[in-house]
Amino acid sequence: MRINLVLELLDSPGQLVKALEPISVYGANLVTVIHKRDYKNENGKVPVQLTLEGEHEDLKKVVDRFEELGFSIIELDGVVRKEKITTIFFGHIVDQDLRDTMDRINELDGVEIVAFDIKLNGEEKSTALINIEADIGKKQIVFDKIAEIAEEKELLVINEV
Template sequence: MRINLVLELLDSPGQLVKALEPISNYGANLVTVIHKRDYKNDNGNVPVQLTIEGEHEDLKSIVSKYGELGFSIIEMDGVVLKEKITTIFFGHIVDQDLRDTMDRINELEGVVIVAFDIKLNGEEKSTALINIEADIGRKQAVFNRIAEIAEEKDLLVINEV
């Protein structure tokens, strides 16, 4: 059996080797590896496309191991598994408990904030750019949670279209 995966790896020494270890540990074969270092995202991650051959159970174990190692599988056999969501908060973000805002977004199943950039302007209102990675089909749940937080904390929200 053959499986095609696209992983996101941190662009730092040793990450590709770490991603290849489960393949040999489970006795599968690496057919193709394409490491696209020129396509670094905002978080410093790069996509790595792998084609792996092996027994069905071994391939399932490899995919599971990637989750344990913290590697994000963004595509499997041509099916996109993760989507990126970008939103902007404007208002008294820090005064409205920044940690609570992040925790409430991150507590959604299959959702994680991958970057949070804030621009402070003294005592004035601040702007925060939030990059979120979510499982496919979770986008509306993310938008609903963001709207709920914004209304409660009197923040202006600009969501992507």
């Protein structure tokens, strides 16, 4: 059996080697690896395309191990598994318990904030750009949670279209 997948790895020494380790541990064969360092995203991660061969159960163990190690599997056999969602909050973000806002988004199953950039303007209102990675099909759930938080905390929210 053969599978093709795309992982997102931090662009730092040792990450690729760490990602390749489960392949040999579970007896799979690495057919192709394309490490696209020129395509670093805003989180400092790069896509790595892998083609693996092996027994179905061994390949499943490799994929499970990738997830245990915290590697994002963006695509598996041509099927996109993660969506990137970008939203902006505007208002008194810090005063409204920034940690609570992040925790409430992260508590959604299959959803994770991968970047949170805030622009402070003294005592004035602030702007936060939030990058979220979510399992396919969870986009509306994320938007609903963001709208709930924004309404409760009196923040203006701008979601992507």
